[in-house]
Amino acid sequence: MLAELNELLGAAPERPDAGKFTLLRDTRTDGSFLVHHFLSFYLRAGCKVCFVALLQSFSHYNIVAQKLGVNLAAAKEQGQLVFLEGLQSCLDLLFGEEEQPGQPNPLQFVSGSTPELRALFDFVRVSLSAADSWKGPVLLVDDLSVLLSLGAAPVAVLDFIHYCRVYVCCQLKGNVVVLVHSNEDSEDEENELVVNSLCHHSDLILWAEGLATGFCKDVHGQAAEQDLVQTYQYKIQDRNVSFFAPGLSAAVL
Numbered sequence: 001m002l003a004e005l006n007e008l009l010g011a012a013p014e015r016p017d018a019g020k021f022t023l024l025r026d027t028r029t030d031g032s033f034l035v036h037h038f039l040s041f042y043l044r045a046g047c048k049v050c051f052v053a054l055l056q057s058f059s060h061y062n063i064v065a066q067k068l069g070v071n072l073a074a075a076k077e078q079g080q081l082v083f084l085e086g087l088q089s090c091l092d093l094l095f096g097e098e099e100q101p102g103q104p105n106p107l108q109f110v111s112g113s114t115p116e117l118r119a120l121f122d123f124v125r126v127s128l129s130a131a132d133s134w135k136g137p138v139l140l141v142d143d144l145s146v147l148l149s150l151g152a153a154p155v156a157v158l159d160f161i162h163y164c165r166v167y168v169c170c171q172l173k174g175n176v177v178v179l180v181h182s183n184e185d186s187e188d189e190e191n192e193l194v195v196n197s198l199c200h201h202s203d204l205i206l207w208a209e210g211l212a213t214g215f216c217k218d219v220h221g222q223a224a225e226q227d228l229v230q231t232y233q234y235k236i237q238d239r240n241v242s243f244f245a246p247g248l249s250a251a252v253l
Helices: 002-008 032-044 058-067 072-077 086-094 118-128 145-149 154-171 189-201
Strands: 021-027 048-053 081-085 137-142 175-181 204-209 221-225 232-236 241-244
Touching: 021 032, 021 189, 032 048, 032 058, 032 072, 032 137, 032 175, 032 204, 048 058, 048 118, 058 072, 058 081, 072 081, 081 086, 081 118, 118 137, 118 154, 137 154, 145 154, 145 189, 154 175, 154 189, 175 189
Parallel strands: 021 175, 021 204, 048 081, 048 137, 137 175
Antiparallel strands: 204 221, 221 232, 232 241
16 A cells, blocks of 8 residues: 555656546545645646646645646646636636636536536536647546535536546546545535545545544644555655655654
């Protein structure tokens, strides 16, 4: 397990595996470090990336990416990265910014005009339709739970992911990476329905959890690959993440 996680969070390979749906799941902790890793991972590998960023601004992701040795602004200019800034798209809708002809707002469901996420899927499809000059297409979503908070129905969110998997993974032989928050004790039944459904359709699940014992400066949480007995703890550093077996942190040794 430790070797597999270190490989996943290490240097990007020359040719990443294709046709995979990876679910990033976090509970009682912030799993965004995994999103930042996969974003830089695929850009360094030369893949065409469509990043549906619903949680933070472009400047936030760009600052973190620079620490990881990747320039998102340059990737956008070169056409390697297509970035959807969800926060700005919602503001445009709520404050009445007019849509450009032929370019509907990908999050137009927020205005109540339509309950489905077809416009968001169309954005993904168009963004990744011309990826011939790159090693492979990648869809990255941070994070899927925001769509539910914005009013999308669970069935609409699951349909969106289904169509993305069929288009990106099956037709284009690319990869999809999605972050979703979960809390097994939560009363948010809609979110848990989405999480449990996605778990059944994922090729790989990376589950980051906060420590049950509370805060520790030498251990930030624990992570595991779904269905494996082994669990490893991790510490987020400025430019990387270190993994170790439980009980082997600096706080113990």
